[in-house]
Amino acid sequence: MRKFKVYIADDHTLFRKAMVNLLGSFERVEEVKDAENGKDLLNLIKYDTPDVAIVDLQMPVMDGAETCEQIIKKHPEVKIIILTMHDSHKYILHMMEMGVHAFLLKNTEPNELEKAIYSVAEKDFYHNDLVASVLRKNITEKKAGQRPHFKHAEITDREKEILVLICRELTIREIGQKLSLSENTVRNHRVNIMEKIGVNNTVGLVKYAYEAGIVS
Amino acid sequence: MRKFKVYIADDHTLFRKAMVNLLGSFERVEEVKDAENGKDLLNLIKYDTPDVAIVDLQMPVMDGAETCEQIIKKHPEVKIIILTMHDSHKYILHMMEMGVHAFLLKNTEPNELEKAIYSVAEKDFYHNDLVASVLRKNITEKKAGQRPHFKHAEITDREKEILVLICRELTIREIGQKLSLSENTVRNHRVNIMEKIGVNNTVGLVKYAYEAGIVS
DNA sequence: ATGAAAATAGTACAATTATACTAGTGAGGG
DNA sequence: CCCTCACTAGTATAATTGTACTATTTTCAT
Numbered sequence: 001m002r003k004f005k006v007y008i009a010d011d012h013t014l015f016r017k018a019m020v021n022l023l024g025s026f027e028r029v030e031e032v033k034d035a036e037n038g039k040d041l042l043n044l045i046k047y048d049t050p051d052v053a054i055v056d057l058q059m060p061v062m063d064g065a066e067t068c069e070q071i072i073k074k075h076p077e078v079k080i081i082i083l084t085m086h087d088s089h090k091y092i093l094h095m096m097e098m099g100v101h102a103f104l105l106k107n108t109e110p111n112e113l114e115k116a117i118y119s120v121a122e123k124d125f126y127h128n129d130l131v132a133s134v135l136r137k138n139i140t141e142k143k144a145g146q147r148p149h150f151k152h153a154e155i156t157d158r159e160k161e162i163l164v165l166i167c168r169e170l171t172i173r174e175i176g177q178k179l180s181l182s183e184n185t186v187r188n189h190r191v192n193i194m195e196k197i198g199v200n201n202t203v204g205l206v207k208y209a210y211e212a213g214i215v216s
Numbered sequence: 217m218r219k220f221k222v223y224i225a226d227d228h229t230l231f232r233k234a235m236v237n238l239l240g241s242f243e244r245v246e247e248v249k250d251a252e253n254g255k256d257l258l259n260l261i262k263y264d265t266p267d268v269a270i271v272d273l274q275m276p277v278m279d280g281a282e283t284c285e286q287i288i289k290k291h292p293e294v295k296i297i298i299l300t301m302h303d304s305h306k307y308i309l310h311m312m313e314m315g316v317h318a319f320l321l322k323n324t325e326p327n328e329l330e331k332a333i334y335s336v337a338e339k340d341f342y343h344n345d346l347v348a349s350v351l352r353k354n355i356t357e358k359k360a361g362q363r364p365h366f367k368h369a370e371i372t373d374r375e376k377e378i379l380v381l382i383c384r385e386l387t388i389r390e391i392g393q394k395l396s397l398s399e400n401t402v403r404n405h406r407v408n409i410m411e412k413i414g415v416n417n418t419v420g421l422v423k424y425a426y427e428a429g430i431v432s
Numbered sequence: 433a434t435g436a437a438a439a440t441a442g443t444a445c446a447a448t449t450a451t452a453c454t455a456g457t458g459a460g461g462g
Numbered sequence: 463c464c465c466t467c468a469c470t471a472g473t474a475t476a477a478t479t480g481t482a483c484t485a486t487t488t489t490c491a492t
Contacts, residue, residue, distance in 0.1 A: 012322040012323045013322070013323040013325055014235070014299070014320075014322050014323065014324055014325075014326060015235075015322060017238065017325070017326045018231065018235045018237060018238040018326070019234050021234060021237045021238050022233065036323075083230070085228065085432070104230075106228040106229070106231060107227060107228045107229040107230065107252075109230075110233045110234070113230060156467095156469090158469070166419065169415070169416075169417060169419045169420055169423075171449090172448075172449075173448090181469090181470075182471050182472080183471095184472055184473085185469075185472090187449085187450090188469085188470080188471080188472095189469085190450090191451080191452095192468095199385070200385075200450075200451095201385060201387075201418075201449080201450075201478085202417075202418040202419060202422075202450095202479090203382060203385045203418060203422050204385055206419050206422040206423060206426075207383070207422060207426075210426050215423075216301070216302050370437095372437090372438065372439085374438075374439065387477090387478065387479090388478075389478085397440075397441090398440070398442080399441095400440085400441050400442055401439075401441055401442090403479085403480090404439085404440080404441080404442095405440095406479085407480075407481075407482090408438095410480085416480075416481095417479080417480075418449095418479075418480095
């Protein structure tokens with residue numbers, strides 16, 4: 001019976017340390033290391049590659065999506081499991097295209113996590129209800145001629161910067177002043193963000209920022 | 217050396233179960249039970265009261281604040297530790313007034329949680345940096361003649377209902393239709409919520425809803 | 433039963449956001 | 463070299479939100 005090395009990245013220390021405990025109690029997990037953000041995780045991996053990396057989608061410093069992109073690029077042999085609080089279809093789809101190996105909600109049972117670890121380590125992918133529902137919804141929405149939300153997820157650094165300021169409750173005008181930009185420019189960025197993430201008002205923007213881990 | 221019974225409520229199963237593991241590893245914790253929301257926690261307590269209840273502030277079904285209110289009213293002998301992701305001063309202050317015994321961010325170290333448990337069980341309160349900063353900020357803001365954000369936190373059920381719909385990206389008009397209310401009424405509720413929580417735009421509303429656990 | 437708080441509804445106006453376009457410039461990739 | 467994309471900036475208008483009030487009815491607790 002092969003045993004596995006598992007690394008975990010999550011910014012909530014309490015959750016992370018508790019997870020280290022839990023992972024350590026799994027029979028076929030022989031080593032656990034933890035990092036508090038994506039950057040630190042990449043450093044860990046640089047020195048010694050794990051079999052499986054568990055990554056929180058909502059993280060500051062370097063968010064889950066970016067972290068995964070780096071891991072896949074530099075260490076394609078590492079299998080990735082994403083943990084997310086919300087079943088946010090948008091980036092799950094995007095990250096599946098990127099080549100992530102599993103998606104779990106944070107309210108799954110520990111034994112499902114255990115199964116997922118063994119599955120990705122040995123069979124390359126773990127297929128669960130969450131993934132199934134994302135795929136199904138994608139198909140039905142395509143058929144219904146809806147906004148195709150795959151273009152997305154390529155929100156640029158400038159756009160991210162502006163999104164952060166929006167979430168700090170600044171108006172377009174204030175953001176323009178702060179960044180020395182025309183209000184029109186800021187407005188355009190705002191609109192572009194909204195199009196990319198497929199929402200049409202402020203509420204959608206803020207929710208995206210939360211769910212993508214761009215804010216708090 | 218006295219040992220303690222500890223209950224924990226959190227809607228994220230993975231986090232909760234991992235915490236059960238962790239709590240069980242503490243020397244002076246003799247029994248751990250868990251519940252996935254405030255209601256279930258109250259039921260547990262009804263049958264057998266713990267020494268300490270650890271409550272996640274962000275929960276659906278019955279949020280942290282409401283849960284604590286109930287516990288304090290019906291079982292004042294139970295000590296309460298609040299876990300929160302954000303250092304949202306607003307309700308921490310409110311909940312201190314209610315009589316909650318400790319506040320910890322989810323990114324504290326496990327050993328701080330352990331200290332907090334023993335402290336509230338034996339000395340009734342656990343004083344940490346988070347609490348200190350809330351108190352200090354409260355004083356400085358009072359002096360500066362700012363909006364006093366203690367009035368707050370009494371957002372009503374109707375208001376909460378409307379806040380949820382706002383967060384589902386409905387406009388005032390749509391909410392009015394959905395609830396069979398005049399647009400004016402909805403607008404008034406919206407304004408009242410904003411005053412109570414001390415924000416002045418949609419962004420603030422959505423952030424509050426997230427941080428209070430009213431949405432996802 | 434009486435007062436307080438919540439829920440309802442209104443008016444009017446200011447400010448901001450949302451939609452829909454066009455267009456120039458600079459950087460990087462094929 | 464050319465093409466694309468990000469970034470910049472603009473105009474114009476519609477829609478929604480934000481502010482500031484008044485006022486009636488219902489509900490609930492003392």
